[in-house]
Amino acid sequence: MLCLSALLVGCTLTPAPSETLSSLPLVVPAPADNPTRPEVVELGRALFWDPLLSGNRDVACASCHHPDFGYSDGLAVSVGVGGRGVGRARADGPGARVGRNSLSVLFTAFNGLTTEGSVLPEDAPMFWDHRTASLEAQVLGPLKNALEMRGPAFAEDEILEELVRRLSGIPEYVDMFDAAFGPRGISETTLARAIAAFERTLVPTPTSFDRYLAGDDNAMTPSQIRGMHGFVAQGCSRCHSGPMLSDFKLHRLPVAPGASQAPDLGDGAGQFRTPTLRMVTLTAPYMHNGSVKTLDESIDFYHNLEVTDPLLEGDVEPPLGGGDDLRAFFEALSDGAFDRTVPERVPSGLRPGGG
Template identity: 45%
Template sequence: MIIHPICLVFLLTILCSSCGRDRDTLRQRKPKVVETIADLGALPRYVTDPEDNPSTREKVNLGRFLFFDPILSGSKDVSCATCHQPEFNYAEFLETSIGVNGRGTGSKRRFLDPNDIPFVKRNSQSILNTAFNGITNHETYRPELAPMFWDLRAKGLEEQALEPIKTLEEMRGSGYADHQILEEIIERINKIPAYNELFSKAFPTDPKPVTRVNLAKALASYERTLIATNTRFDQYMRGDSNALSTGEKDGLNAFLVTGCAKCHSGPMFSDYKLHTLGVPDTDNRAESDWGINQDYAFRTPTLRNLRFTAPYMHSGKFTTLDQVLLFYEDVAGGKILNPKVKAGSIDSLATHMDVNFKDISRIVEFLNTLNDDSFDKTIPATVPSGLPVVGL
């Protein structure tokens, strides 16, 4: 076929123009941003209290008793510590928890028979270091605004503390409506002389100190003592270059290069934002968990003390860190493990990650430098209600 000279000139003009546009596009395309160690950070050594709830020894003491006392549950059978156990980093070694109408602890916990109470909706998050939830580098930390829960539905430990008490499957049970249970709890506590004395010492300026507000403040004050701020990574960030091994430093670099720190950033290794990842649902519930915005988006969890807080993700579907990282490798490769989540809704921060099998062991080695087992695990021998400590 013979091409007319005029047509040839026209085609060459188009091709050159296209090449020019491609070169312009390449020049305009933003280079890949790789986070650095400056995007992470050591935790503060000390906790910041809200202005309206400064910590005192008396508040912490009261809060500890309340945390382990089943008096706060509708049927007096579970406590906060049922799903947040000291030996498991104040989390629980179950995919999703059994709250009311259950018996036993850990893997031995079972529902009583008969039972019409569902499993808790989501995996029990650790309370350890929640005193730092939402903390960022180079910004003033406001504890009253700290993001809480997998769906960010509460701010601050004071607001968070009362939500499990009001939730059917966690602590309330079916004997009380959600708008009745706190009034019932306060009435119970008022009838116990030891608690009246403890509340009076904790809140000496209140003529009637046993209130739901003070209940929340006492629980929050205790929870702010549950911190682990001296991991080897923290020591490294504070200037001890020998705190991490060569392999762990390689793992830190892999963590940054693969894109993990785009969401797992700051001193708590979390941006505290909601992301849609397509994590599989738990089999413990019949219904799918769509999330608070009906888009399967859940909050980035902290990566601190992961050794003690398996299983992982909001549904507790992954039992090891290797499984979590393999999941991210699948997501980046276009594989979606939750059939109810559409490909177009997966967060681009996850699809653009570059996690490879060869990186996984190195990253896990680094993540193990974020463990600190020196936190308070004290469990009171008895609680003022006289009920079994922790619960049934």
């Protein structure tokens, strides 16, 4: 969801990009009880790709968070239980589709980081509606969700015990958990900690945007620089601000309903998070329901937006710079290298990624 590319300048002077945008910290935060250690990360990688963690053994975390799509899936709304394949090629199964667009896992280690400062890793907001805090808590949500991974065979209060039982029956996983966590062994807590630790490693290398802010004047092209200044002058950075280009606040926008979907009330009041724009060129379609297919459509959406959220009200200014410059700036936010590893096997012997 791209925010307000033609709004909110009002009568005030246009801020400089350095006043609203910034690069990421060099150190990736982790909670004290789950430091990022190699043994834990490699266990988490295996679990992330293993469909053993779904009720029907057919869906993995990677089914909807694939590196080819910036660790999202390229679909308007995700295909969970009963689906086949991964990413954009994933086909429907007999069940209903998951109701929302798949948020990228890239940079989630920095969720909650804004111009006002950071939050503790255990308080980092997750999901489109911020219903959960911390990556460790977020991990368990899809595992327990009937449409995403649990399926109909197990009740919500049964599935985690079942997953612990399955993992405990595979000697390779027993050894990996012992190496990662010692006597704590296999539990829903260590399962969540392992996947969260892996996800915290999914932080791309500095982008052209980051290198430019760090003082490399040649890191961004003239078009990208114009796009950045237009992005700020037109009010986009009122919501897409700070190191993550998100204020991590919930907003209500007149987003078109998705195809054949019941109304989604988000946090209960129709509000959804401002998503990061990092890696935005890789993570189409956009909005919580995937109703905006391309960056061009997103730019058009915000240029023609009638603001109803009081937090976003302001005077409308004509666009500064063209869409080409904005798209160029989005490319500068999206060119960092990241871990694209697809494992050849997982300890369960199932197909990595499911399907």
